[in-house]
Amino acid sequence: MQFEPQGNTCRLMGRLSQQDVKDLWPQRQSLVADNIQVLDLSALEYVDSAGMAFLMELLSQAKGTLVLKAPSEQVKKLVSLYDLEAFFTE
Known part of the structure; x- marks a missing residue:
């Protein structure tokens, strides 16, 4: 899992599974800089329910x-399943 800042956007790349969440949890407060306003999920290959949480x-x-x-299309399925559309920009 990679976090790539680009101006006020941070592009997330790779996979965000339960194991990734366990690995990233201790760093969660420092993963996204204060100036970031958008998390771009277009390069996420896979997200499970733990990743969405x-x-x-x-x-x-x-x-x-x-x-x-x-x-991504895979992430859209979870967004719809959990009714999270309000957290996404168009």
Whole structure:
């Protein structure tokens, strides 16, 4: 799992599974810089329910407004299943 900042956007790349969440959990407060306003999910290959919960945790701890954008088709299925559309920009 990689976090690649690009201006006010951070692009997430790779996989975000339960094991990845366990590995990333201790670092969760430092993974996204304070100036980041958008998490771009277009390069996430896979997200499971633990990964989706982790993304919601990142949103909840953000100091400012933080939104998600560009979910992959696989991520869109979870977004729809858990009714999380309100957390995504168009």
